[in-house]
Amino acid sequence: MAADSPAYFTIIMLLSRLLAFMGLSKNAGLLALEPSHDPTDIAAASQDFGLIVKSAPQGVLFPFSPQELASFIQSNYKSSAPLTVAARGLAHSVRGQALAKDGVVIDMFSLGSNPNGTGISVSGDGTYVDVGAEQLWIDVLNVTLRSGLAPVSWTDYLYLTVGGTLSNAGISGQTFRFGPQISNVYELDVVTGVGDFVTCSPNQNSDLFYAVLGGLGQFGIITRARIPLAPAPKGVKWIRLLYSDFAAFSKDQELLISKNDRTDQTALNYVEGSLLLSQASLDPFFSPEDQPRIVDLITKSGIVYSLEIVKHYDDQSKPTVDKDLEQLLKGLGYLPDFLFEKDVTYFEFLNRVRAEEMFLRSKGLWEVPHPWLNLFVPKSGIAAFNDGVFKGIVLKRNITTGPLLVYPMNRNKWDDRMSASVPDEEIFYTVGFLHASGFDNWQTYDEQNKLVFLFCEEAGIEVKLYLLPYATKEEWSVHFGSKWDTFQQRKQQFDPKFLSSPGQNIFNNN
Template identity: 65%
Template sequence: MAVSFAIPAYFTAIFILSRLMSIIGISKPWSHISPKLLTLDIAGKLSVDPSAIEQASQDFGHIVKTIPEAVLYPSSPEDIATLIKFSYTNSVPFSIAAKGHGHSVRGQAMVNNGVVVDMTSMKKHRNGTGIQISTDGFYADVGGEQLWIDVLNATLERGLAPVSWTDYLYLTVGGTLSNAGISGQTFRYGPQISNVYEMDVITGKADFLTCSPKKNSELFYAVLGGLGQFGIITRARIPLEPAPKRVKWVRMLYNDFSVFTGDQELLISKNGRNDKKALDFLEGSLLMDQGSPDNWRSSFFPTADHPKIISLITKHRVIYCLEVVKHYDDQTKDTMDKELQQLLKGLSYMPGFMFQKDVQYVEFLNRVRSGELKLKSQGLWNVPHPWLNLFIPKSQIADFNDGVFKGIVLERNITTGPVLVYPINRKK
């Protein structure tokens, strides 16, 4: 059972490559790290401009600030390797951190007195991998600097898509693969790190290595979820499947936590990866006394039903929301409702508290983006974003509900940030 708990704003901290190499007490000014660095062919791509330094000193979390000596804006993986090799062979190595879209929470994409590599810089050049779809449509070769939203758009042009996502798509491929990449598809397909055929990696010695489950497998499994400690991902081969066109999106409400988790576990027990009639997404969340039952992440509940939902929350203080999605296309649209009804048969949600929406596949996957843009337009985005992900064993999840959700969150009135609760099969 995975529990995601945020105060006061949302986003999982699944991101960004951490320090690639160990720090050896570098605290001198940039000019003293090694003047020889400025003689390399990448010197023109290094910046010590105050605005560049300031940007590289911040991340999504806005909790810590770490100031680098310089920022590298590479145009190719070779530029990154040149920097790493120089540090590795230098008499006094310095630290390096690769930064994608900066969605780390506690500074994992930053580095003190070293060099931050702005991975997204390679998107502006044609020397990176980019996004290349195989002729047979079985996979896409994707640069580590690419955003998942761009991967989605590129693959949809061929009627294809990856199967495992994060809730937020404006993250880099290398960033989420260096962490995990978890969302409501994980119960069925596993996290994003379980959906990779092979990768190109630059190691801490500046070697270029291709790795897979059968080739350089130790490196492959170390880099996936390795927080950037074992190399920088420059290319990932991602499996693709035919993309649906639309989704049926359902939310059901519960006032009993054990019934809620029991239904979640029942659903994931009978929805396998290769089952064509299975659910495609399953998450859960807590609704607490915070005004509207909708939040900035998505507007879901019909406005006319808000009063009865709010009344329910007021009565019970916390309501548990089970959220599921079923994909469909032109071939399955006539049978989808019947299949979904069969999948949800026997669930014990509160009568009269099932809500449904029918939306485009892209709209569902990109559901968080509109809320982000709205908050940015209101000047409410650049605030601290603490976030915590926990894996709780099934045997302890009820105690966690009593001790944390009720004993801490409710008693201390910490109700401004989303709390997500959803089951994951251990084998995934």
């Protein structure tokens, strides 16, 4: 192999870093990892999925191990001019939360290149899986299914990193019963904002454990998570029910999530609602034969509310699953001729969004701006929200181009010791406007988002943002409410120089 070939230098670099990591090099200080300043690396780390915010870092770090990452963070923290630091997985944020202007972006996927890294490892007794934070949830699913096991709480889209969703909350139609993903973690490894490498759990370094779960990356970087497992179902009954009346739609959703004991085998496993506003809002679940009459219903009603429910089954419960569903659906207020059902594998259901993604990619409609708006809306305000936002702003402006989700969750499935902040009512809804726009008109959707906020403010509906940063520290203090003092104290404890995750604009307002 020629000494000037790219492969040669790659091998030398990896061997040198491995020797330093193992403590075998006498000159480890000379081999200390430095951020890359390559223009290609800088450009790739300057934007996120939203394609709205552009913010270039000074450099991009490609750590080989959590220890190497900790060494860099510690050195940076102790320097006379420390730089801000942001962890980046798939950068599926929409307003620059994974960016670090003039700082350092950590490429988390480089941790996966270490053959001795965490990877994805199911425990011998099958009770949990240890996962590197850089791993994707789709890969966690594939590995655990080989053992007939799976985590119980998911996001709708599985091509996200474990560390990324645990830094936010991780929600979907399973949340009403099993809680968000942050409520389903046994243990974490974290590199704090001062460079300490810490293993934490509810019983060990618990302040850090609860801080980083839903902590928006403010206290350090998750590098490993221990996730509980349960037996995976063999298949699922997947049903969509359509409504023309929002009161009946929300009443039925709240009724269905009231049966939420984790061990109750007769309860549903997934409840999620959405709005159908045009033919474009129909997803592949609905067959071509059914779509014309659904479009006709939308035309007559203006808005059609779609309730999506799932019931798992295994070999033992398969003979009774239809009867169980019949009982659960009895008395619901959906339109009687608009019940649609599929029987699919567990994997097919969980990975359902992938097919839509690949279709959008094929049409060039994936890598476009995403002026999303995600809110938590208290139950007390959801009827007014429907009248003022869905029927008022959304229907009248008629610009919605992506999924519009609306479904309830139970507050008692969230752990108040964690950083994530939700409305102070026993039931609250998540509302997601998952817009896709052109590069020349995303501001139009931003204007609608602002109108939604203004309506909530004038109507006295105390909503909370999810997956989006507020503009000022004062707005963040209102968001966290009674948790704000604890949030600030933890920041002082684990990141006293305010270096971690500047793109959230909590302590590093631009």
